[in-house]
Amino acid sequence: MPRIGRAEITFSLTTFAAAMLALYISFLVGLERPYWAMLTVYISSQPVAAAALSKGIFRVAGTLIGAAASVLVVPMFVDAPPVLSLVLALWVGVCLFISLLDRTPRAYLFMLAGYTAALISFPAVDKAEDIFNIAVLRGMEIAIGAACSSLLHTLIPAHDFEAAIGGRIRTVRTEMGRWLDEVLDGKVDAERPDLPSRMAGHMTELRLMATHLRFHPDGGKLARGTIMVLWDHLVLLMPLVDAIEDRLTVLREPEGTSWPEGLADVLAHLRDWVGQEPQTLSATRAGVEARLAAWHETLSPDDWRGLIALNLHARLAELVMRYEATQWLAEHTLHPATPLPAPLTPLLRAKGRRLWHRDVGLAFRSALAAVIGVLGSCAVWIVTMWPDGGTMAMICAVVCSFFATLDDPRPAQASWLKWTALSLPIAAVYLFGILPHVTTFEGLVLALAPTLLVMGVFLGDPAIYVKTMTLVVGFCGALALTAALEADFARFINSNIAQLIGAAAAIVTTGLFRVIGAEAAVQRILRRNWGDLARLAAGRLALTGEAWNSLMVDRAALLSPRIGHLASLDGRDRAAGDGLREVRIGLNLIQIRQMIGVVPADTRQELVNLQNAAAGLCHAQSLPDRTGLDEYRAETLVALRAAGAKCREPSSGSAERDLLNILVGMTRALLPEESL
Known part of the structure; x- marks a missing residue:
């Protein structure tokens, strides 16, 4: 059962208010498709202000790039539909390829640049002479939606972003402390084998969250640079603890073998030391180092066991230095008023090189699936001359792009198709039963509120976010709100059938070219x-x-x-x-x-x-x-x-x-x- 609390309700109310504000402004300035502004609000909104602002900025930038591509390509190839289809399909594929290699929140910009060109170009092929105006209008609608979303979520954030980052830092510190405690105590419990993997996941999330800090409305009390220096030290600490655990394991082999003389005392002292506050760590560090030095005098490299013990000594000495630095950096990150010890302050000026994993082969296969899907949809459109064939091609581009990061995107794509289909009856009730009786903007707000507010509450739950977002997008897209109500049943059926076929085409091409287990x-x-x-x-x-x-x-x-x-x-x-x-x-x-x-x-x-x-x-x-x-x-x-x-x-x-x-x-x- 999804959790519904104050944060989820606040997020839903704020998002709905932003959507209605964007819709009102779009009506006021006479934009062609005001519902794009409303859709943009729901797509861009995030529970924290910095994430909403960054996504809004990337959405506007991606839209402008995609719009520029449409303005360039459509007039050039409008008289050659197969060539236009190929160029747009390749554009979608190239942008998706770049997006998948980026691995940061900025990747959204590239993905959006790809399918925005499809969203603008395919419906405009029969009016290529107006492509510039159409592109400008789409850009304005999306910019209004992104601006309204960022503004209201900044004024009324559902979650404290700094508290979220602080919570992630505390989680990593706690799990690192638990891991160290167990390693130094010589025990491994049932849950420990997964602990390094969980920590790696927490740390990658922390790294991603830190990228949003530059968009924090007031710059943030937490400094992104400080967080990344802390991250660097935590990254170095993980293999160090793993190596210490390995050496201790070897020194206890075969089972029942006792540790070298003096090691148990060193480990017990270290275990007490790592459980202390940073100030105490610094004050008692000399005592720990003295015990390590005394133990080192008893070691000899005469055999393999002696070499392992010497290596362990070096790793423990490094642990003392690195663990103390990490604790001070964490304390300074969480409480910036806490000054760092003088030897550590140069660390804040150091800028290390940080890398992300990139799978070029998988990115290429994802891009290929999108290209083939869009081309296949366009081929059906050209052969059948179906007026809504363009909708099929553009939805195929969207669905191929959205889920390209998954090992097997098909279940998520099938869920998209399912929840889009479920949104259509709701939209039909509004379009043909409720909205014809609405004559004022206030009445429209009251009519939309029950449905969108409920959907908005569930958007705050990450576990069902994609399903709920699909429902919202399907509902708002099917309504296609404009200044004058367009309740054409045949057009409603045709355009939405095209959407479903486009999603199905994405599933088929993904299955042929992209799926890995x-x-x-x-x-x-x-x-x-x-x-x-x-x-x-x-x-x-x-x-x-x-x-x-x-x-x-x-x-x-x-x-x-x-x-x-x-x-x-x-x-x-x-x-x-x-x-x-x-x-x-x-x-x-x-x-x-x-x-x-x-x-x-x-x-x-x-x-x-x-x-x-x-x-x-x-x-x-x-x-x-x-x-x-x-x-x-x-x-x-x-x-x-x-x-x-x-x-x-x-x-x-x-x-x-x-x-x-x-x-x-x-x-x-x-x-x-x-x-x-």
Whole structure:
């Protein structure tokens, strides 16, 4: 049962008021299709002001680009319908392709630019001489709707955006604290395996929310730059905690083995330390570091267990530094009046490179499905000369675009068709039973209020947002409110049948060209991870550790909702399911590349051999049949041990000791069943 509370009611009332204001202004200035302004309000409205404003801005910008494309293309090709159909279909496909590669809220601009050209051009092919005026009118109608939505949602926000971001930050802090507590306590409960994936999802949502902050009406008390610096540190903290957990697991193998002397005391002290407030963390940090230093004096690199313990010491020392910085950054983000310690203030000026996962192949297939769907609809339109065939083509473009981010868009597209069909009887009752008796604008508002207010309440529930939005769009589009009531039953039936056929065409072409299952989506991401690792090892991908982490955490967030499908994968893939193993491999490869310039020439050659072997291993892992995997595993192990032997020579210096620590981490991440 959808939750209906104060926020949902406020959102519905505000959206309805904005829609009626946009409709009134459109009537007042004599626009041709005022219902476009009303529709834009419902499409642009978001429960938080910053999101509504950003979506409104992107909607206006996308509309202007799409309108400009219509003005350019329609007069040029209006006498050649097949060519016009091809050009518009390609425009929709190219814009959708760019949109799917963007992966930020700005992607809406590109998607809208694509199907807006279809919405403007197809109904205007029989009056090409007026295409400029038509495009200007559509732009005005949509601009009015976006402006009204942004204005009223800014004045009367349903949700506090800053509180929402703050809540997300607190959630990430809480889950990170829980994960650390369990790792340092040496326990794993039933829910813990999914925790890194959930955290990755929360962090990607935080990153997306932060992109809206630039549109916050007063600039926001929360600084976007500060949030992104915090995000960077959280991203670096995740693989670090994962590595610590891995090393602790190894030190307890075989089962029942006790930890090295002194480690239990260090972990207990650390566990108490991480549960404190930032001010206390800083005040007691020296004591924690002293315990770590004392434990380090007891360690020796004589065997694999000793190397793991030394590597664990390095990871714990890094944890102390990074965890304290993260807690201070979180506190400063939530409470800007809290000053950062002087050593941390330069972090706010640093701008790291942040990457998003992009699937070019899948974006191309989505674009191809849209192109073929629009072309097929146009072909039916041209052959049958059906007056409403243009509606079929433009709805196909919209439905192909809306759901292109899903693994299998067909269920959502079928839901669109279903809820559009369900909206038509409601619209018919209004169009032929109620509106003929309405003679004033006030009466129109009163007539529309019961239906739109109820629909608006359910728009606030993310679980049924798409269904409700489809119902609203279908209802408002079928009414097609203009200055004079146009209650033509034959036209109503024809145009709405065209809508349903257009949606059906989108389902068919999507099924032919675009559908992948959730398991295939998981495989694509995992293989892309290994492919990028191969490029990283071979030197064909130059990234900093921060950039690599951000990319992998984004992919982990994409894996998170599909985590149930990892059960069907084999052991190697399933172990990589949360993405953190690949993060650690990548970080080690980056560190090895950095060490090449500081180690002696003979050790440098061993590292080059290791990079080549690791590149082959990761490439083989990325292949569907993993051709050559066993050979590359053996070659990589030989290269790792050869480099490790160089680092253990009596003449080795501090650089080799640092490298040995990296090689231990590389072995645990890339070949966890082996030892150095």
